[in-house]
Amino acid sequence: MAELTYREAVARGIAQEMERDPSVFFIGEDVAAAGGVFKTTEGLLDRFGPDRVRDTPISEQAIIGAAMGAAMNGLRPIAELMFSDFFAVCWDMVANQIAKARYMTNGQVALPIVIRTANGGGARFGAQHSQSVETWMMAIPGLKVVVPSTPLDMIGLLAAAVRDPDPVVVVEPKVLYASKGDVPDGEIVDELGVARAVREGGDVTICVLGAMVPKALEAAGRLADDGIDAEVLDVRSLVPLDVRAIADSVERTGHLVTVEENPRLCGWGAEIASIVADEKFYALDGPIVRVTTPHLPLPSADVLEDAAIPSVDRIVEGTRRSLG
Amino acid sequence: MAELTYREAVARGIAQEMERDPSVFFIGEDVAAAGGVFKTTEGLLDRFGPDRVRDTPISEQAIIGAAMGAAMNGLRPIAELMFSDFFAVCWDMVANQIAKARYMTNGQVALPIVIRTANGGGARFGAQHSQSVETWMMAIPGLKVVVPSTPLDMIGLLAAAVRDPDPVVVVEPKVLYASKGDVPDGEIVDELGVARAVREGGDVTICVLGAMVPKALEAAGRLADDGIDAEVLDVRSLVPLDVRAIADSVERTGHLVTVEENPRLCGWGAEIASIVADEKFYALDGPIVRVTTPHLPLPSADVLEDAAIPSVDRIVEGTRRSLG
């Protein structure tokens, strides 16, 4: 057992998989010699050498396209997109090529690709370096998406992603890189598609992921002081989605809140809300409340960014409102 | 009054606005000399000349980027993206640049841009030329999105888009190009953000847009035979969204169905469902049902494509289910 930062967990997860499987390669901008701009991949170049750990030009379409081609020809590439906002410059590769290739060829092409990326706000980087884009991926058939919220989950879900035969996007909330958690020794492998109740409770279900998990837990603590016993579900995996866990929880609590860092419209919270409003309609005893960033780009100034991203206060207030 | 095809309505709308305002310019691939690959822009080059109607290289990032820069410097450009799938190759320009510029500069930059695009399935073009991407735009703060379903709406919403001081994406369902409708003579200008009840009814609200409108109407007709009186709301504008019209309708009917051509996850139907599940929860008398394409890329073979896109049967069945 060791205490690791989330950032260290990234390198440990990649190293674990590269050690195990010689077909795992890792590419990205400044990931090798420099160890990544978030220092998430330090030591990998030394350990695995420049053939398997490679710096690329600033050519995201080529990075992701090359990962796809390499996966078609026997590698299991891990590609880093330095900031998740940069999915926009290679969106065709992700959404039109990687996501669709297997289906369009009726299964001829397998694409065991992992794309890792630093996601979300809170670092005062401004609108073009702070987006939460996990919903972009979720909306495209053919992509799997996970968002680990702890160092342990980071390793386990990354390993599951690398071993998965389909393309998986691993979304890393950048404000969590410095966070710490205990990690057991030895190999760690988790499973895609499994949500986890990080707090059990019978009054209301709060679905959350990534950097919002600690906030939701804090909100639940506050609500408990008022006698409201919230269940906090760390969704962890958007595709596959653990609908069973969500539905079971709502069945028990009768109330649903979703908390996401995304701008308001069409975030994953809307999808979960729509599933529950259909499949668990008769279990619901109050309105489904979504707590989100307002439908805005993220501003840079700390005062404004803090006003934008869901706060503990807003989660508390939203949860109360869901109770009707 | 004249009967026009939807395709002819595009050219008429553009011509109306170019005639009125000399700062309106139009660019895209094969749009000038050839009149567009869908023949939607025939005659514009002859009428407005090669300075204002221009063929571009196959460089979607440059097309959309140039439209943005031109809008920053006094033009009101209309840019065509031949197929809406190609938003993926210039998504950074749309999502990170155009959508965010005004906000990031605190209002210094106005971007009166219109992007027009042929959207959706039904033409047996396969997965990379058949996507419905209107939700992609809706999910990005800073973009307005309209989806006209008739030739008259096409002209009116296009004109409103051109006159709007913000960026607007005009989404044209390609299977509608050959459809016809009456259009009055003279100038036609509609309004963004207004839904329209294309069928009034008191039992259930069906929210729909674009190429699914005729199908929803047909479904409503069938339901009427069984004594179910459906209201069909053509949403028309996703941003701004006419929440009032939707909420008022659900207030009266107590039931909501959304019908969209998008793959299942995180489509605009989910957003509408989540709004209603929150704001009109107490008016609801049954589950909210979303009818969508399954979460899949669109296949090419007609048999398969027809099985994928929401059919009248599926709308009828979904509506029945919403009635509880």
Next chain:
Amino acid sequence: MSDTDTAEGTEVADLEARLSIYRMMQEGRLFEERARDLFLQGLVKGTSHLGIGQEAIAAGFAAALEPDDLVFCTYRGHVHTLLRGAPMAALMAELLGRATGICGGKGGSMHLTDVSHGAMGSYAIVGAHMPIAAGAAWAAKARGTDQVAVCFFGDGTTNIGTFHEALNLAAVWALPVVFVCENNLYMEYTAIGDVTAVEHPAADRASAYGLEPILIDGNDADVVHTTAVRTVARARSGDGPSLVEAVTYRHGGHSRADPGKYRPDEEVAEWLRRDPIPSYRERLLAAGADEGTLDAIDRDALAAVDRATEEAREAPFPDPDTLETELWADGGSAWRN
């Protein structure tokens, strides 16, 4: 073309190999002419993009490749896919949207793929396959497999960002990939010269990636083949990528919807005269080929197309349940438990 390489001074292939190139061109041509007929009968539902007139490029390269080399092509990829050895009936069935189609009807004309024969896909987003081909070459190099990737694309594709990114990456990493620009002078309906800053959209840009400019007559199968042999050998030997510009012409319009009327009549006539197939036939006869042999090739090709057509037309339509298969490697498409 005065500034074009010719086969002069370079060895052409032996007669047997050239007969095989002839056969490939003829099969490609007849397959596509049949496909066109089937469209006209309404049996092909979507769009389709024919390479009629451009066969010398596909055949010249196909003849230079090993079985496990990897070919990436575009929506105009029927012939490239066929000449890798993909079963003709399955290709035809895919065009017709049948269950026996090479992609089970999920791909269609723009997405013919036969991985088992190294036909790694037809890509319908202009330029997208260029980095993908580079990636396949990267894997070949990383795994030491000796494979070469060949990526075909059009003149219009030289102006999109992926062209630039792929060429730079391939050059920097010295990847075993040959990029082949089929310059047919037009994009969809717009002449490439109207929207491109240089005369030769690929060759004039090779130096931007530290590569030699290679501009050839794409209607001369011998020239193409010689160039293919040379660039593929370079790739295989570890010397890195090449960028070839092969000038050619499509006889018809861009796609099913296009009569191609934006092209001057004389231009079309001139290029019809330069049809790569009859001229190659002449040349082979002059080189000592037997007329009967060539006639037999023609007959066999036609018979193959007839058989494939029949088989495809008789094939069943896909079971609608297959709609939900093969999104994921487990064979299904579930996004939830």
Next chain:
Amino acid sequence: MSDTDTAEGTEVADLEARLSIYRMMQEGRLFEERARDLFLQGLVKGTSHLGIGQEAIAAGFAAALEPDDLVFCTYRGHVHTLLRGAPMAALMAELLGRATGICGGKGGSMHLTDVSHGAMGSYAIVGAHMPIAAGAAWAAKARGTDQVAVCFFGDGTTNIGTFHEALNLAAVWALPVVFVCENNLYMEYTAIGDVTAVEHPAADRASAYGLEPILIDGNDADVVHTTAVRTVARARSGDGPSLVEAVTYRHGGHSRADPGKYRPDEEVAEWLRRDPIPSYRERLLAAGADEGTLDAIDRDALAAVDRATEEAREAPFPDPDTLETELWADGGSAWRN
């Protein structure tokens, strides 16, 4: 640099203009040094990218522009924005996230913009502004305004797709835009030579767009200015775009988080010796400038920075309600009725 243009044989600007260039470099330098101090004090919260060492390029170009010309720059854009005439206090306030910031605190260090002075934005996605600058130039041409757009970008930016698309479009449409590559030898932490297929990432690619290769010493303000005058005049006269590669060096790391340790000590030392400001000061003295005049410029620049800093530090933080303003032209951000 042996293959670099020099000012030899070309007219340099008159002394007054050169003093103004000196003043601009000095203001840029002192502004950024102050910004760095404020970061170290924890007063700037986000990241920031300094151009210390690269000022000759910004100043040489700024001095060649007319008030309604349009400048597009990157996240490393403090100096470019300042030298267009943007108010220093408002820039400093933006870095500090204050209400009086040039973007009301919504932009931050990476997005300094002052449209009223033709500083059309700092773009934080590599390469994105290149087509945007071309578009602004297109509008200038379409409207006949005589404006020129100037677009600054880094060496690493030459490998992304927008570089290629923008240059081709600008060349084909003969747009009045000057693309200026500030080649500081590194991207973030990786040397440009490690990932680029040619030695001079911009100049060696000019011919791919039918343009003249222009490679200059970016630390020589006179050379930069002369080149700026020439290329801007070319653009203004309707002769189309230029692509300039100006070789330079950033004294510090890529961004606040980076100590820049990946660079050999001798290399850094060599480039510190080639600091554009002291050498320009020497040159102006040799050309007859008065030491007192230069000292006064230095003092004034420092005083301006002091004033701006004070003003910015005293400015209020944004009212959280402004979060929801200025998404739309109506001043608000409503997405629903």
